[in-house]
Amino acid sequence: MSDRENGQTTQPRATMQDVARAAGVSLKSVSRVINAEPHVSQKLLDKVQAAIHELRYVPDTAARSLAGQRHFMLGVLLDNPSPHYTMRLVAGAYEACRQHRYTLQFDNIYAAEGPGHQAERIEQILHSSRLDGMILTPPTSDVPELLDSLERKGLPYVRIAPGQDTERSARVTVDDRDAVRQVADYFWERGHRRFGLVRGLWSHPSSRIRRDAFVERLRSHSPDVSIIEADGDYTFEGGLRAGEELLSARRPATAVFASNDDGAAGVMTAAMRLGLKVPHDVSVIGFDDSWVAKSVWPSLTTVRQPLEEMGHAAAQMLISRALGGHHGTFANRHFEHRFIERGTVRTIA
């Protein structure tokens, strides 16, 4: 292993003492400057900042954490993550942390192991790590036991794209409903009248939301519009099965909305296997603009959420709160999705 003992000894990091000495002020004054406390004269400020810069001083997180209430560390909670979705969220959160010299701690919880395990794991995490806040990524945003634990512990948290019980806490949201309405209208305006819907994992709230919005919107255009629904589970295989069902019906759909991109890719494959061409014979729209959207041909028309920004916002909310932000009221940052037109929808003459 690369060895710490090799080579010349790294010179030790400067401490607050060093800075205080160099600037000719007291420890507490340096502390004040670092924490941007009020009541510091300009002159003192300058001296201290010069010394800090000179010595390349960086406060020691461990010491701060031990002595104070803040820990300069945020956690992200992931569950068996859809890698693309999650990584974009995390990348955004990481940037926010970096800007404020926070550390981002990675935490993984496997829903697959059952709810008991999840509760147990979060308790362990909360009991053994010192965090200033926790970011819950879907689908952890919608696990009540998790929220209970967090609140019992008194740890601030932000939920990303929660599907239910939204008002309960701080959150970062997108309007799935509105996005799906846009999808429905897009199909409708291009002349489609027979629709297929691939539902997501039914246990997940987002799944119902997307389904309901799609159906309601189309009904608002014409109450007895034809909509065939099939169960997907947010996977390619699920989409494949659902697609075969939808497209081999007696009067098959000409336009299929899948609740996410993986499902849409499955539908496209189903079409191909049935000898149907996309978009000539059947149009498809997905959701997420994930990796696969550009890994199919034609590339997939879909809806993109600003995940990096959402992750960034979540971390930012937690950090400003730790910096002494607004208490008592639940923040809510809302983001706009973007409809991405690509090649999988055809206009019917």
Add this chain to the structure above:
Amino acid sequence: MSDRENGQTTQPRATMQDVARAAGVSLKSVSRVINAEPHVSQKLLDKVQAAIHELRYVPDTAARSLAGQRHFMLGVLLDNPSPHYTMRLVAGAYEACRQHRYTLQFDNIYAAEGPGHQAERIEQILHSSRLDGMILTPPTSDVPELLDSLERKGLPYVRIAPGQDTERSARVTVDDRDAVRQVADYFWERGHRRFGLVRGLWSHPSSRIRRDAFVERLRSHSPDVSIIEADGDYTFEGGLRAGEELLSARRPATAVFASNDDGAAGVMTAAMRLGLKVPHDVSVIGFDDSWVAKSVWPSLTTVRQPLEEMGHAAAQMLISRALGGHHGTFANRHFEHRFIERGTVRTIA
């Protein structure tokens, strides 16, 4: 935001003091037990462990970090990650950390911002965080400036799947060369004689390794075998372009090896656009067994690496070292890939 002030105050965590008092021993004795130091009588051990259990005592990481040499925190360095690959690695590393009550810190570096930025960022990270070790995931495993910084700082690190200068440090490896030979043989044994190769991102060492192994192995079967090469860049689009080039040649390949799955998906799409059926008209093999491998039809024959285990091993190496492991010699954990037969290769009569 979910409010810390709400609800009853959480009772403070037990400290070593509390444990010592409860067990009727000194502070140091508790410390000894926690750190599994020698010279503790069974009786004392029992008493202390009982008290620890009773009080649900967990040592405070910040305090330990401040007072001692260990920080119970590992970092993973990612670069603009291929989400699927990276997340599997990270999930493995996380598990190892969890088992030993270590924390996993997330760090992201963007090669896209240029090598200068990378060096600067790692310096910042190293200067401001207290880590026991760092895990380098590809492609960061092969950035010499990063290794230099790490060594200058004296921070132990493990490289995952390094492509060059392998002996320089501790590492977790797979035998790409061997895997690719297996791919070549698999094609060969099924009667293929005209080959296509989609190269990866040429700046990345793995790319050359895979290319050379493929070509050499086929030449060993027959020195003047036909191999058409085309540049991909590890992306779907790159594979698409390369595929069109390979498959529209005068005597097109019947078997194409793409240096990763995304590229292979591109090749499959290229085939489809040219009216070629996979695997009937052209066989394809990818590399990685990433998400897309199962999101195409037929699903992709490919090579799978045990990424979770590799991540686990990397973290484990760092942790045992921090626990006082072997110094001075570079560890090397090797893992076996697995060839995954699926539906994209046909046997030629």
Add this chain to the structure above:
DNA sequence: TTGTAGGCGTTATCAC
């Protein structure tokens, strides 16, 4: 085998 004293680098309290 066990215990005591001192210090790690910062924040909090309370004087000046």
Add this chain to the structure above:
DNA sequence: GTGATAACGCCTACAA
């Protein structure tokens, strides 16, 4: 406005 001084929770000496 500024500065002593005491925590914070643990580990490292060293002593018993």
